[in-house]
Amino acid sequence: MKRALLAVATAVAALLLSATANAAIARANQFEGFVAANSCGAIQPVTVNAPSRIDARFAGTNAGGFLYGEILDSSGTVLSSTGSYNATEAGTYGVRACFLGDDAIDLAGIATVGTILTGPMR
Numbered sequence: 001m002k003r004a005l006l007a008v009a010t011a012v013a014a015l016l017l018s019a020t021a022n023a024a025i026a027r028a029n030q031f032e033g034f035v036a037a038n039s040c041g042a043i044q045p046v047t048v049n050a051p052s053r054i055d056a057r058f059a060g061t062n063a064g065g066f067l068y069g070e071i072l073d074s075s076g077t078v079l080s081s082t083g084s085y086n087a088t089e090a091g092t093y094g095v096r097a098c099f100l101g102d103d104a105i106d107l108a109g110i111a112t113v114g115t116i117l118t119g120p121m122r
Contacts (some may be wrong), residue, residue, distance in 0.1 A: 029116045035111040037065070037101030043072060043094040046116050048087050055117040056083045056095040062110040065101035069114070072096070086121040 015078070035041040046054055053061035059116035069083030079085050087093060096110045 022094065026058040031114050031116075033097060033112050033114070034109055035060070035067075035097050035112055037099060037107050039094045040070065040098040041098045044114065044116065045077075045092055046095055047092045047119055049090050051089060051121055052087050052118045053121045054085045054087055054093060054095070055059075055119075056085070056097075056114060057117070058112050058114045059099045060097070060099065060110040060112045062106045063102070064103040064105040065099055065100050065110075067097060067110070067112065070096050070098055082094065086090060 006049070031044050035039040048054065054071055056071065057065055058069050060067045068081060070078050071080040071083070071085035072078055076091050081098075085093070092113070096116065096118050097114055099110055099112075101107060103112075104110075
């Protein structure tokens with residue numbers, strides 16, 4: 001009986017550790033922020049070691065308006081306002097959330113959550 005309990009406890013511990021490790025990996029590329037209406041939030045750096053695709057995805061608390069992502073080069077020049085960019089060379093880029101609030105609903109700004117993904121160019 002003790003052996004059976006020990007085996008079950010070991011299996012549960014292994015599953016919990018695996019789930020915790022995966023959650024930490026998922027959070028590594030995520031960030032939270034606040035964006036005032038008709039502006040952009042803080043720039044999040046992303047470094048690629050070779051030509052790569054950079055994708056930024058955002059969710060926000062906005063009830064109206066338009067939330068989108070920008071990709072910037074190291075000097076702050078906007079390279080893309082679609083949330084995706086094919087970086088042709090290695091380097092550090094920036095990602096930020098922007099919000100156009102043209103109605104009276106979200107004039108105080110919105111909270112955002114973003115995820116940055118990198119991979120082969122498409």
